[in-house]
Amino acid sequence: MSGFTPQELKTIIGEGLLSFPVTDFTASGDFNAQGYAARLEWLAPYGASALFAAGGTGEFFSLEPGEYRDIVRTAVDTCKGKVPIIAGAGGSTRQAIAYAQEAERQGAHGILLLPHYLTEASPAGVMAHVEQVCKAVDFGVILYNRALCRLEAEHLEILAERCPNLIGFKDGIGDIERMVSIRRRLGDRFSYLGGLPTAEVFAAAYRAMGVPVYSSAAFNFVPATAMRFYNAISSGDQATVNDLLDRFFLPYVQLRNRGAGYAVSIVKAGAELVGHGAGPVRAPLTELTAEEREILAGLIKAVE
DSSP states (O other): OOOOOHHHHHHHTTSSOEEOOOOOBOTTSOBOHHHHHHHHHHHGGGOOSEEEETOTTTTGGGOOHHHHHHHHHHHHHHHTTTSOEEEEEOSSHHHHHHHHHHHHHTTOSEEEEOOOOSOOOOHHHHHHHHHHHHHTOSSEEEEEEBTTBOOOHHHHHHHHHHOTTEEEEEEOSOOHHHHHHHHHHHGGGSEEEEOSSSGGGGHHHHHHTTOOEEEESGGGTOHHHHHHHHHHHHHTOHHHHHHHIIIIIHHHHHHHTTSTTHHHHHHHHHHHHTTOOOOOOOTTOOOOOHHHHHHHHHHHHHHO
16 A cells, blocks of 8 residues: 555545554563464454554553554565554653654554643644644644644634644544644545543534544454444434443443553554554553453453
């Protein structure tokens, strides 16, 4: 699969299901390239429109630059001709630029620009951060509005004018008024993605707002179920949507909410339970308890 122009990437992410593969680590916590490649080969045929390498669920926050390079390269090489790879990038402005440029060198098709960390900043400062990253690369950039990155419609309108390769907006805040304002004001300038944890729970509401695409964490361990839910949402099959919400996604959210950081830990636990273990999470994340793993196993059994 050759590289895409930003506008081509915008079209690709404008429909279908997206997902963030977990990153495979060995028992000692080192990147496991062989396991990661096998994971991507397993997931690719299920039909995701794009996969996000080294994203939030891939524990981007715990990676050092050499690992990041190896993860993106492994993803690109493994999925070449199968599914586009979008890399995570974030941290301080210079760090985010370095990660974005490395992803471009390794052949990724774009980046998801994750929020900067720790330091609060004004909208003008966040806009400057986003603009500098966009102008440092040629491929497409998707902005993740979440945590300390909370831009409004008027800020995005300015960025859209200044940064032609800013082609996507992912919402991880869940402010309906903000999302409606952005969608109405920016129109088709961006592709819009739902990015709240366990996005399936919010999928119908976001679709009604003109945001039909979301990224699925559950795709990591129940890919057939994740695709079945997405297809049901897309086709208006409310009976299937309600059934999967009741039997899997809502109790899954209750389990996920038992621990801080479980949005990643529960996904890795699920992958192990279905025979595609990815190794431990890295500190400061913690693993599910034995009781919680047993509950998760029952939820998986109910839908797979």
